[in-house]
Amino acid sequence: MYYDGHVHTPFCPHGSNDTFEMYIEKAISLGIKGITFTEHAPLPKNFTDPAPAKDSAMLYGDLNNYFHKLQEIKKFYRKYIDVRTGLEIDFIEGFEQETEDFLREVGPELEDAILSVHFLNVGETFYCMDYDENVFNDMIRESGALNSVYKNYFTAVKKSIKHSFMSYQPLRIGHITLVNKFQKLFPADFSITEDIHDILKEVSERGMSLDYNGAGAVKPFCGDTYPSAWIVKEAHKRKIPLVYGSDAHSAKGLGQGYEKLEPYAKLTSPLLLD
């Protein structure tokens, strides 16, 4: 089942202006059977976007338009492709209650969602971890060591998995090794095995699934999927469902990294998980 469960849209301030129609036409041409649009959900109102360009997420004021447009698109393409309404929700430590309130509000609209960590607190300052290599370098400096950045990230991912949202629980965890995005510039000389095993255990116990994200494979300083092959193997052992995500921010980004996925990876889709 070729399903893409992680796709951005023209509502993303750091993405392209490609229209929904351009994404869908491209998806159909690739033979994709279903797609979830997962725009970066608006950030909590009291959270200041730490990204230098302040362009991490869609605007709160655009939400109704976003949902409305998706309803139209779903109807129009119904015969050709399954289109699902989703969001990529940020898990930000200290802002769980605001995220809960937001989920209560939008939950009824959602057919699928990803829970991701992009923002990490170092000292008293938040950083957008995957913004670019300079921000990542700043984080290493402020944390004291690369190891600390990894620890910080995996701790936040674990918290995101363990956190129960009362009104709507996103069941797919986004790119669990996003911290590898600049690994060719900042290679890890320590093991992450234990953290990964902890993460997989928590995911499995809660019946959650993982975003098997192809974007890292085409990022010049990463060159690997999120997560890596050995983690996919471990996930299989634990029967954790994997859903492919291109994480495309333009129509031409659809399908990216797909050929780099482990050939034995049994991909699933929200269609089958229902």
Ligand SMILES: [Zn+2]
């Ligand atoms: Zn993005």
Ligand SMILES: [Zn+2]
């Ligand atoms: Zn993401």
